[in-house]
Amino acid sequence: MPNVPGAKLKDVAALAGVSVGTVSNVLNRPEQVSPDKKSRVLAAIDQLGFVRNESARSLRSGSTRSLGMLVLDVRNPFFTDVALGAENVAEAHKHSLILANSAEDSGRELAYLDLFEQQRVQGVLITPFGQVLQRLETMRSRGIPSVLVDRLARNDQFCSVSVDDVAGGATALTHLLDAGSVRPAFVGGPFTLQQVEDRYQGAADAAARAGVSLQLFETPDLKFERGRQIGDLISNLQPAKRPDAVFAANDQLALGLLQSFAANELRVPEDIAIVGFDDIDFASQSSIPLSSISQPRHLIGERAAELLFDEIDNAEEHVHSQVVFTPELVARQSTRRH
Amino acid sequence: MPNVPGAKLKDVAALAGVSVGTVSNVLNRPEQVSPDKKSRVLAAIDQLGFVRNESARSLRSGSTRSLGMLVLDVRNPFFTDVALGAENVAEAHKHSLILANSAEDSGRELAYLDLFEQQRVQGVLITPFGQVLQRLETMRSRGIPSVLVDRLARNDQFCSVSVDDVAGGATALTHLLDAGSVRPAFVGGPFTLQQVEDRYQGAADAAARAGVSLQLFETPDLKFERGRQIGDLISNLQPAKRPDAVFAANDQLALGLLQSFAANELRVPEDIAIVGFDDIDFASQSSIPLSSISQPRHLIGERAAELLFDEIDNAEEHVHSQVVFTPELVARQSTRRH
DNA sequence: GTTCACAAATGAATCGATTCATTACAAAGG
DNA sequence: CCTTTGTAATGAATCGATTCATTTGTGAAC
Numbered sequence: 069m070p071n072v073p074g075a076k077l078k079d080v081a082a083l084a085g086v087s088v089g090t091v092s093n094v095l096n097r098p099e100q101v102s103p104d105k106k107s108r109v110l111a112a113i114d115q116l117g118f119v120r121n122e123s124a125r126s127l128r129s130g131s132t133r134s135l136g137m138l139v140l141d142v143r144n145p146f147f148t149d150v151a152l153g154a155e156n157v158a159e160a161h162k163h164s165l166i167l168a169n170s171a172e173d174s175g176r177e178l179a180y181l182d183l184f185e186q187q188r189v190q191g192v193l194i195t196p197f198g199q200v201l202q203r204l205e206t207m208r209s210r211g212i213p214s215v216l217v218d219r220l221a222r223n224d225q226f227c228s229v230s231v232d233d234v235a236g237g238a239t240a241l242t243h244l245l246d247a248g249s250v251r252p253a254f255v256g257g258p259f260t261l262q263q264v265e266d267r268y269q270g271a272a273d274a275a276a277r278a279g280v281s282l283q284l285f286e287t288p289d290l291k292f293e294r295g296r297q298i299g300d301l302i303s304n305l306q307p308a309k310r311p312d313a314v315f316a317a318n319d320q321l322a323l324g325l326l327q328s329f330a331a332n333e334l335r336v337p338e339d340i341a342i343v344g345f346d347d348i349d350f351a352s353q354s355s356i357p358l359s360s361i362s363q364p365r366h367l368i369g370e371r372a373a374e375l376l377f378d379e380i381d382n383a384e385e386h387v388h389s390q391v392v393f394t395p396e397l398v399a400r401q402s403t404r405r406h
Numbered sequence: 407m408p409n410v411p412g413a414k415l416k417d418v419a420a421l422a423g424v425s426v427g428t429v430s431n432v433l434n435r436p437e438q439v440s441p442d443k444k445s446r447v448l449a450a451i452d453q454l455g456f457v458r459n460e461s462a463r464s465l466r467s468g469s470t471r472s473l474g475m476l477v478l479d480v481r482n483p484f485f486t487d488v489a490l491g492a493e494n495v496a497e498a499h500k501h502s503l504i505l506a507n508s509a510e511d512s513g514r515e516l517a518y519l520d521l522f523e524q525q526r527v528q529g530v531l532i533t534p535f536g537q538v539l540q541r542l543e544t545m546r547s548r549g550i551p552s553v554l555v556d557r558l559a560r561n562d563q564f565c566s567v568s569v570d571d572v573a574g575g576a577t578a579l580t581h582l583l584d585a586g587s588v589r590p591a592f593v594g595g596p597f598t599l600q601q602v603e604d605r606y607q608g609a610a611d612a613a614a615r616a617g618v619s620l621q622l623f624e625t626p627d628l629k630f631e632r633g634r635q636i637g638d639l640i641s642n643l644q645p646a647k648r649p650d651a652v653f654a655a656n657d658q659l660a661l662g663l664l665q666s667f668a669a670n671e672l673r674v675p676e677d678i679a680i681v682g683f684d685d686i687d688f689a690s691q692s693s694i695p696l697s698s699i700s701q702p703r704h705l706i707g708e709r710a711a712e713l714l715f716d717e718i719d720n721a722e723e724h725v726h727s728q729v730v731f732t733p734e735l736v737a738r739q740s741t742r743r744h
Numbered sequence: 745g746t747t748c749a750c751a752a753a754t755g756a757a758t759c760g761a762t763t764c765a766t767t768a769c770a771a772a773g774g
Numbered sequence: 775c776c777t778t779t780g781t782a783a784t785g786a787a788t789c790g791a792t793t794c795a796t797t798t799g800t801g802a803a804c
Contacts (some may be wrong), residue, residue: 750799755781758791769780773777774777
């Protein structure tokens with residue numbers, strides 16, 4: 069057996085015949101150690117299989133090299149992509165990212181914030197679900213700043229990175245009109261979700277500007293099943309009353325609509341065009357590739373992490389800023405001009 | 407401002423007029439503290455906004471309440487589902503799960519194992535990518551056991567939780583034959599992936615037993631794009647030579663095939679049936695719902711975490727075991743009997 | 745009133761790495 | 775030969791919570 073279970077710094081020092089301070093220097097300021105001792109220490113580390121104890125390290129230094137990230141739903145590819153972007157930046161700063169899932173549950177959300185605080189993470193990236201802004205303020209007063217992700221900070225108390233959903237909604241509807249729609253509809257809800265509200269607002273404005281009315285199908289959620297249900301409802305309308313194009317508040321809904329229309333033998337886009345929102349991978353992968361509004365997921369995570377590091381590193385001079393990306397249309401077959 | 411930035415246990419003790427030991431007791435063995443002092447301590451904790459320092463805690467106690475989980479690809483819903491299952495169990499044991507992404511990169515894989523070791527996690531759940539078994543042995547010798555996930559441990563050195571891919575392959579092919587196929591094909595690769603090899607083997611055996619030959623389309627990867635490419639190739643074959651059913655090694659490939667067949671105006675399942683593997687959410691959500699072989703993702707994560715805790719809690723009596731789940735067919739429209 | 749049993753509370757020692765004031769030593773300058 | 779300057783190395787003090795051997799306090803039993 070080449071290595072001993074619990075080798076600690078002291079053991080390394082003993083084996084190498086140097087002081088603990090020197091071993092620590094080899095680890096943290098190698099340039100200050102003579103080559104001779106350095107190599108002896110490294111050999112000892114290797115021989116003992118010494119692994120630094122991160123708990124002791126961060127207890128003494130008072131800081132952990134980690135960020136906490138709390139998202140609404142890890143199963144949603146949108147959030148994993150954002151997280152990957154953030155992780156890249158964290159890695160560049162030699163930090164690690166602890167990813168947690170609030171699963172749209174206020175209790176879990178608070179529990180994870182507690183955990184982050186106990187673990188003394190350097191900062192938090194969060195897509196808030198419940199009423200946590202006050203709590204985040206408190207955390208900042210204790211030295212743990214946070215950045216809001218996929219949510220606009222309205223009061224300048226936080227940095228935030230979000231997407232202009234109003235613009236996205238307008239883009240989507242304009243695209244449908246350009247493709248020849250004269251009876252467009254919006255499918256989505258609940259309107260208590262800011263994103264839904266904004267996307268609808270943008271679409272409604274665009275319709276109004278074009279002098280077209282926008283039919284509304286309000287839904288209690290944004291799930292696939294709901295899309296299929298609304299799709300069946302729409303399919304059963306008389307052709308003259310039926311929308312000739314639908315803007316769905318997200319891709320899940322849109323895919324549900326698509327499946328329903330296929331089952332009801334409506335042709336997409338000839339009988340009815342569809343545009344979704346988010347541009348998830350599967351948008352391009354359905355039998356009829358789905359047009360969608362695409363968000364720069366990776367960039368969102370990167371920018372958020374960068375803002376967070378700015379606040380961590382320069383708490384004094386740091387000024388909160390709101391980054392708002394403009395989402396882009398990706399036109400595919402589901403809206404091909406007739 | 408109701409609370410002080412860095413309140414520590416000593417401050418709480420001072421404010422409550424008790425010793426540090428008593429505060430610690432309130433936190434860790436409340437039943438040993440008189441109600442009177444207990445309430446004073448709790449009030450002080452509240453007033454100061456005291457938050458336990460996890461680093462100090464685990465330095466002293468020698469153990470962290472956390473598990474590490476290292477998966478091949480966090481973007482793959484299969485792994486997030488497995489992780490959620492594991493997290494449930496971890497939570498029940500009052501542990502937290504640190505999720506990391508090796509992204510099919512040996513370097514990252516090793517780096518994260520280092521990190522886990524530095525953080526002194528109690529154990530590791532891993533879907534190995536590179537040659538890490540030796541490394542995992544070393545980690546166990548230093549007190550950090552691990553369980554293999556979605557990978558069979560062949561040598562009894564580890565616990566493992568996996569799925570019987572051979573049986574799954576046989577189930578898939580049998581289903582196609584039952585649905586009337588006489589010229590089935592297998593699409594997938596590379597065969598260096600054990601899963602692909604096993605799924606093919608199961609299918610080939612089932613075909614042989616039925617006295618039918620199984621055509622093979624080998625691919626260099628399992629991505630959507632590849633499926634579309636092979637789909638185009640198959641669509642251009644003469645009808646008499648064309649397979650009348652395809653078993654794809656995973657759902658991504660299957661969805662690619664489906665999109666290609668739709669674009670080439672082949673009818674599914676009338677002209678060609680399709681069955682995939684994994685039963686990802688989108689399998690049921692494509693325009694033509696896809697039949698697939700479903701794995702108990704959640705259960706895989708739960709069992710793996712349970713085995714890990716068994717080894718953590720009873721290192722002595724623990725006996726390694728291999729849990730192998732049998733995957734199940736979910737028949738949908740893409741294989742409806744003609 | 746003394747002794748005993750038991751519960752409650754105490755606080756010094758501890759975990760392991762880091763830090764920094766101090767010491768040791770060598771080379772250069774006078 | 776002595777002083778100065780600078781580089782290397784040292785090791786005791788420290789971070790904050792936990793633990794456990796010890797002390798204090800209370801009531802019961804005799």
